[in-house]
Amino acid sequence: MIHNINHDFAGTDVIHGDLLRVLPTLPDNIFGGIICDPPYSSGAADQNAKQKATSQKYSSAKPDNMLPDFEGDSKDQRSWTHWMAEWLSEARRVSKDGAPICMFIDWRQLPSMTDALQWAGWLWRGVLVWDKISSRPQRGRFRQQAEFIVWGSNGHMPVDRVAPILPGVFRQSMPSHVKRIHQTEKPLGVMREIVRIVEPGGIILDPFAGAGTTILAAKLEGYSAVGIELSQHYAKAAKDRVNAGEPDEVA
Numbered sequence: 173m174i175h176n177i178n179h180d181f182a183g184t185d186v187i188h189g190d191l192l193r194v195l196p197t198l199p200d201n202i203f204g205g206i207i208c209d210p211p212y213s214s215g216a217a218d219q220n221a222k223q224k225a226t227s228q229k230y231s232s233a234k235p236d237n238m239l240p241d242f243e244g245d246s247k248d249q250r251s252w253t254h255w256m257a258e259w260l261s262e263a264r265r266v267s268k269d270g271a272p273i274c275m276f277i278d279w280r281q282l283p284s285m286t287d288a289l290q291w292a293g294w295l296w297r298g299v300l301v302w303d304k305i306s307s308r309p310q311r312g313r314f315r316q317q318a319e320f321i322v323w324g325s326n327g328h329m330p331v332d333r334v335a336p337i338l339p340g341v342f343r344q345s346m347p348s349h350v351k352r353i354h355q356t357e358k359p360l361g362v363m364r365e366i367v368r369i370v371e372p373g374g375i376i377l378d379p380f381a382g383a384g385t386t387i388l389a390a391k392l393e394g395y396s397a398v399g400i401e402l403s404q405h406y407a408k409a410a411k412d413r414v415n416a417g418e419p420d421e422v423a
Contacts, residue, residue, distance in 0.1 A: 184391050184414050186399040188407035191379040194400050195262040203398075204374015206263050206273040207366055207386050209358055213252040214280040253284040259379065260292035266377070267326045270333070272369045274323045276302070276358065285322050294324040302362060303343040321366065334371045342366070353383045353409050360418065363389035370395060384410025388418065 187194055247255060263273070273294060277285045282299070289296050300321035307317035321342075344359040346352075367390045370376055374395065378386040381399025383406065390397035391414060401407035 182396055184387050184397050184399075186381050186384060186387060186401055186407050186411040186414065188401055188404055190402055191259050191400045192262070195259065195266060195379070198266045200265055201268050202375060203267045203271060203377040204395075205271050205367075205370030206267060206275075206377045206379070207363070207370075207390075208274075208378045208380045209276040209356065209382060209386075210256065210380050211247075212278050212281050212356075213247045213249070214278055249281070249284055252281065253288050256285060256288035257291040260288055260294065263377070263379065264293050264326050268374070269327050270329045271326045271374070272297075272323060272329065273325065274300070274321050274366050274369065276319060276321055278319050279316075282320055282322070289322060289324055294326060295329075296322070296324045297329070298323055298340075300366075301341045302358075303341060305343060305345045323369070336368055338365060338369060353406075353413065357383040358385050360385055360389055360392075364393055367393050367395060367397075381410045382406055384413045387414050392418070 260273075267273070273289070275285060275289075286296050286299075300323060302319045302321060304317050304319065307315045309315065342362045342365060344361050347357050347359055363385050367376055367386065372394070376386065376390045376395050376397040378397065378399045381387060381401035384399060387397045387399045387410065399407075399410055401410055
């Protein structure tokens with residue numbers, strides 16, 4: 173099912189559907205930035221483990237808050253990279269010239285993501301760090317306490333664009349598993365910082381809406397935003413969350 177798309181993106185919206193079917197229905201050059209958290213397809217030791225349900229792969233799944241699984245996380249690296257390049261090409265078409273893109277990823281798929289970004293015609297501009305502060309300790313090993321954000325732009329990005337100086341490292345713990353509504357939910361505070369790379373008045377697109385964190389962050393920072401979400405459950409949860417706002421939201 174795909175939500176009726178009227179191309180009137182004043183405010184916020186979450187579209188239920190497959191991004192490879194939704195993106196081709198959208199007009200050229202309408203989004204001021206893309207900020208998203210695609211499935212990493214890396215959370216397993218081998219291909220058999222990769223094909224397990226996400227609730228069996230991720231440590232974020234807890235018995236006292238067992239969340240629904242999400243699709244798209246079982247591809248091998250080659251298939252994942254081709255799929256990334258395919259949707260990134262369409263995402264570039266619907267983005268304005270100079271629009272920024274920011275995508276979360278882990279260390280295992282970081283090289284493939286930067287390849288896909290460039291194959292799709294985006295300019296790769298760097299890698300940001302999300303320091304999750306804590307992680308599972310392993311003696312004789314470095315902590316795996318960071319994830320990354322690959323960022324770039326749709327062609328030239330003027331140096332005098334209207335955007336603040338932003339940090340290259342974001343330090344905030346993952347949302348509590350008790351309060352989380354998605355297995356891989358990102359902190360709202362981090363997303364509120366990242367959306368500010370988009371110029372005021374720009375419409376933000378998140379092709380993997382998940383818990384709706386990007387859309388809510390955009391709303392709180394004064395942007396219009398559109399999310400696309402494959403799961404009917406998460407599309408509804410994201411829409412409900414965005415409509416409800418947060419307890420600390422300032423009217």
